[in-house]
Amino acid sequence: MKKHRNHSQTLLCALAIGLFSSTAFAAGPVKVDPIKDETTLKAASLAATCANCHNTGGKGVEGAAVLGLSYLKASYIESQMLSFKRGEREATVMHQLSKGYTDEQIKIIADYLGQK
Numbered sequence: 001m002k003k004h005r006n007h008s009q010t011l012l013c014a015l016a017i018g019l020f021s022s023t024a025f026a027a028g029p030v031k032v033d034p035i036k037d038e039t040t041l042k043a044a045s046l047a048a049t050c051a052n053c054h055n056t057g058g059k060g061v062e063g064a065a066v067l068g069l070s071y072l073k074a075s076y077i078e079s080q081m082l083s084f085k086r087g088e089r090e091a092t093v094m095h096q097l098s099k100g101y102t103d104e105q106i107k108i109i110a111d112y113l114g115q116k
């Protein structure tokens, strides 16, 4: 068995160390905007409740019966959620799920998952 790394492996290793040290140590402290981050976190955690069926970030699963949401317009997601909630659109599960959110929460979720 060969015990020593060949040249390309050594080079890759050196590159990886170089990249890691330049990004991890040269960047300095990360600036956090607490207001923006709290809003994003709230939106992300609300939208996470859709991930079981529509996948993470609403991106859908290829070949699955339940469609993705991320390619839809935010305004469309919002209007459909409100239609499900009011019983105006027929559904198997969405009419029940949509009732669990306020109209404001639905807007937050739609804006987070949908296209602008």
Ligand code: HEC
Binding pocket: 046, 047, 049, 050, 051, 052, 053, 054, 066, 067, 069, 076, 077, 078, 080, 081, 090, 091, 092, 093, 094, 095, 097, 109, 110
């Ligand atoms: C238990 C699985 C499940 C979960 C969780 C779920 N959905 Fe759905 N969703 C469906 C199904 C199934 C449909 C098709 C309509 C129906 O039969 O209820 C659908 C349809 C939709 C549609 C209509 C899409 C279109 O092309 O018209 C929207 C919008 C939607 N869901 C948004 C959401 C949002 C937002 C959440 C999270 C708050 C969510 N869904 C959570 C299963 C789910």
